[in-house]
Each structure stands twice: as structure tokens, then as C-alpha cells.
Amino acid sequence: MPLAVPFDLSRLRDSALLPIGQKLIDGERLTVADGVVLFRSPDLLGVGAMADAANRARHGDRVTFASNQHINPTNICVLRTTCAFCGYARLPKEEGAYRYTLEQALVESDRADGTITREFHIVGGLDMQAGLEYYQTLFRALKERHPQVHIKALTAVEIAHIARIEKMSRADVLIALREAGLDTLPGGGAETFSAAVRDVIATKKLGGTDYIDVHRTAHQLGIRSNCTMLYGHVETIEDRMQHLEMLRDLQDETGGFLAYIPLAYHPDDNELGKTLGRQGTSTTGADDLRNLAVGRLFLDNFEHIKSHWIMVTSAVSQLSLHFGVNDIEGTVVREKIYHAVGAHTPQGMTLPQLLTLIRGAGKVPAERDSFYHVLREFGPDETGEAAPDAPASDLITAAAS
Numbered sequence: 001m002p003l004a005v006p007f008d009l010s011r012l013r014d015s016a017l018l019p020i021g022q023k024l025i026d027g028e029r030l031t032v033a034d035g036v037v038l039f040r041s042p043d044l045l046g047v048g049a050m051a052d053a054a055n056r057a058r059h060g061d062r063v064t065f066a067s068n069q070h071i072n073p074t075n076i077c078v079l080r081t082t083c084a085f086c087g088y089a090r091l092p093k094e095e096g097a098y099r100y101t102l103e104q105a106l107v108e109s110d111r112a113d114g115t116i117t118r119e120f121h122i123v124g125g126l127d128m129q130a131g132l133e134y135y136q137t138l139f140r141a142l143k144e145r146h147p148q149v150h151i152k153a154l155t156a157v158e159i160a161h162i163a164r165i166e167k168m169s170r171a172d173v174l175i176a177l178r179e180a181g182l183d184t185l186p187g188g189g190a191e192t193f194s195a196a197v198r199d200v201i202a203t204k205k206l207g208g209t210d211y212i213d214v215h216r217t218a219h220q221l222g223i224r225s226n227c228t229m230l231y232g233h234v235e236t237i238e239d240r241m242q243h244l245e246m247l248r249d250l251q252d253e254t255g256g257f258l259a260y261i262p263l264a265y266h267p268d269d270n271e272l273g274k275t276l277g278r279q280g281t282s283t284t285g286a287d288d289l290r291n292l293a294v295g296r297l298f299l300d301n302f303e304h305i306k307s308h309w310i311m312v313t314s315a316v317s318q319l320s321l322h323f324g325v326n327d328i329e330g331t332v333v334r335e336k337i338y339h340a341v342g343a344h345t346p347q348g349m350t351l352p353q354l355l356t357l358i359r360g361a362g363k364v365p366a367e368r369d370s371f372y373h374v375l376r377e378f379g380p381d382e383t384g385e386a387a388p389d390a391p392a393s394d395l396i397t398a399a400a401s
Contacts, residue, residue, distance in 0.1 A: 002027045002300040005057045007050060014043035017050070024050055024297070035241045035298045044286055051293035051324030058303065059326040062377070063358045064368040066330040067351065068119040068152075071108050073138065074099040077125030078161075082204045085191075085233060087269035089125050099127060105138055106145055117146070119330075119370050122153035123188055126161040132176060135162070139181035150370040151181050152226075155189035156214035157206045171217050178223060184370055185218050187226030187261055193246055194239040201233055201272055208243070212250050219256025224371065226306075227257050231291055232265040232283035233272060240291075244298050251301045258372060259304035259327060262291040264311045288312040289323045296324025304372055309349070314357055321361040327372075328358065352383050 004027035012021050020034050030038075038047050076097050077089035090097035100108065109120065120142060124130070139151055154162075154177070163170045174182075191201060193208025206214075215225050229243050251257050264283040267273025273282070296305045306327040309317035317328055331349055349357075355378055358365035366377040 002029050003054070003057050005053050007053045011049045012043060012046040014041045014046055017041055017043060017046050020297075021046075021050055024054060029300060030298050032241045032245055035244060035294060036237055038294045038297060039237045039240065039290060044290060047290060047293050047297075048323040051296040052322050054296050054300075055305070055324045055326050061362070061364050062326070062366050062374075063321055063361070063363040064304075064327045064366050064372065064374065065354055065358070066119050066368055066370065067116050068121050068330040069109070069111070069117045070121045070123075071105065072124045073105055073122065073134075074124040074127040074130050076127040076129070078128060079126055079202070079204055083202045084272035084275065085201050085230070085265060085270050092129075099130060102137060102141055106141060109142055109146060117149055117331075118375075119150045119152055120146075121186060122151065123155055123158065123186055126158065128165060132162050132166050132168070132173060135177060136180035139177065143181040150183045152184045152186050152370055153177075153182055155186055156211045157189035159185070159214050159218075160206050160210060170214055171221065174218055174221055174223060178221070182223070184223060184258070185215065185225035187228040187257075187259075188263075190228045190243070191230045192233075192235045192239050193243045194235060197233075197235045197239055201230075208246065212246055215256065216250060216254060219250075219254035224256050224258050226259045226261060228261045228263050229291075230263050230265055232287060233267075234276070240294075241298075244295070248299055248301060251299070255301070257302060258370075259306045260295050260299050260302050261306040261308055262288075262295055263308060264288055264291075266311070283312070285312070285316045285319070288316050289320055292320045292325050293323040309357075314349070314353075318357050318361045321358070321363050327368075328354070330354065355383065 005024050007021055007025050009018055009021045012018055016037050020030060020037060023030060023034070041047055075088050075090050076092050076099055080089040080091050083089065135154065139153070142149065142151060159170055159173055163173045166173065189206065190211050191198065191205065193211070195207065198205065198207065215227065218225050227247050229240065231240060247257070247260065267276060267278035267282045292305060292307055304327045305325050306329065307317040307320040307325045308329045310329060331351060331354065355365045364377060367375045369375055
């Protein structure tokens, strides 16, 4: 819920922001109309200053990250021809199509090269041959091989797909996957909830109401999750605010979301980009920063707002640490999905690079686990390389003590 936040209203150059700034000071919840004002205000620095104040009230100067690793087991997807913004998916016999065998997935899991991986982020296509048993087998094998690593896997869209092909309820799928080793759900697949927008960018993809229902079901089962919004394509400001309101409402109901992560649309190598006549980066740095700041201010019941440096560049993510962001995407190791649609950023980042990025913004870096418990905070001269071979359990024990 909102916090009463000390803030100097003289920092706002747009008079339309003054009532919003007063609400921030008084600890009042913002309305959807307030959110529209934040998105449309010419005073980006004023919006950022309010978001920074709200963030500092919760987190001070600490910025967290996870030592995580992305694994994408399959790019085969039944929605290959209907998700216009995707450049990753393939049909089963199309060039470049793949589905990992168990051994290939395990080899991929070992790619971190000495970095302590604490979280596997596992998402892929809607593959008819990758059903419940496929993921149960994968999760069990990963837990056996890497018992301390948290498994954050399968978007709401993938959960609904498995339920459909297995003729099971979504709750039963989630229970079965949890028993096999699933710990939390990622937030991908949300896109923008507006039905009109989805008719353009993803006609047959799981709708916004169903996305919310999968996450509600997960939360009711005690499975926490993240959430996202894809922006910068054909959506309006009102569409963005409808989306954020639905997320805030579910968080009021369940409290099950860990973090909100806005995702910037990339137009290269996908049909939507060709239709819109766009190439290169679709969003501006200003819009990227504004989406994060509005998320911090409007989603007052979310503790964590995360910047995805793969989508917006490390430079924008660094700036975002003064626009309401307290968490930044981690080491990743090898990301495939966003790079298939034009991301020009590295596929991974080393621990020293992350520390440099965070410190360069004048912030204090801290490594966290998947539930946002801080494992270690890094001093000004620490490189993070002192104990690369230490098991995660040792560091968790040390942090707890």
C-alpha cells in the first residue's frame, strides 16, 4: 500500500503533477487518471523524482540482482504465425526449430562457467511435444544436478498450454510441476492485456483475464510470481493503465507478485515490426524510464520494480536506478528470445560488470535470492570473485547469520 513519502513539490515543473506529488506526500493511492497524467506529462524528470523518492522510502540506495541463468528448452510454438511481435518461435519442421533433449538441457545448465547460479529462468515455445512429463523430467533432473538452484519457470501462457494439451486443470498442472521442482513463475506472456491490442499483436495468445487467472491460481497454491507488460508497439496510454490496474487489483487480492518488469518491444525480425515499418529500437530511453517510474508510483503494493537491461540497454537500466527501480536483471548467461527480435545488448553480464553498473549510478549492489532475500551486499572495492566456488548454501547461511 502507499507510503507517505517526503518530497519537495518545488521539484515539479508541470503543475498537473502537483496533486500527484501531494498524494505521494500524504500516502494516498493514485488513480488510473493520475497514471495517465504521469505518462503524458512533459516533466519526465519530475515523474522520475517522485518515483525515486518512493523507491528510496522503501529501499534506500540498495539495488539488488540475482545470479541467474536463462534456459530456453524449445522454440517450437503453435502460435508461430499469430504472435506478430515474436521472432523466436518456429514451426516443428522449420529451419532453426529445436527442442532440447534432457542431456542438452543439462549441458546448458552447466554453462555458467564458475559463476554461482542461484536461479534458472526457464521459458520457451508452446510445443505440442513438450507437455507435463517433459517439464517434470527436466525440473527433477535440474534439481538433482543443481539442488540449491531455484527454478523459476513457465509463463502463464505455457501453464495454460500444458493444461490444454494434457486435459488437466491449471491448478493440477501447477501442483504437479511444483512437486517436480518448480519454485516460482516468471511474468512473461502478459504482453498488453487490452483485447483490441491483442487482436493486432497476438490474436490467439492467452488473454489478459486468463493470464491473471493463472497467476491467481498460482498465488492461491503458494507459488509466487513476477509480472510484466510489453509496451512500445500499438498500445495507448489508456491500454497501459488498464493493464497496470489489473495487476494492482490482483496484488491487492493475493499479494503473490514479487516484482513488476516492464518490457520494451523490439521491432526487428518480426511481422509486427514489418507492418509498422519500424527497425532498430522501437521505444525511446525516455519512454523506458517513464514506464518504470509509473510502475513504481502506481503499483504501490509492489515491493520491487525491475529493469531488464537486455531489453533497454545497460545504460538506460543504470539511469532507471534513479527512476524508481530497485532491482536489475542479473547475469543471465545466455538469452535467446529477445535477441531473436532485435535486442542489441549482450546475451549475459558478468558479476563484475553488474557491480560496476550499479555503483556507477551511486547505488549499493546486493545479490539476492529469488524471493528477494539479500544474500550479500558488496562493499566499494569488492569484485564478487573472492569465492566463486563456494556453494550457494554457504553464502545463504553466512548472510542469514
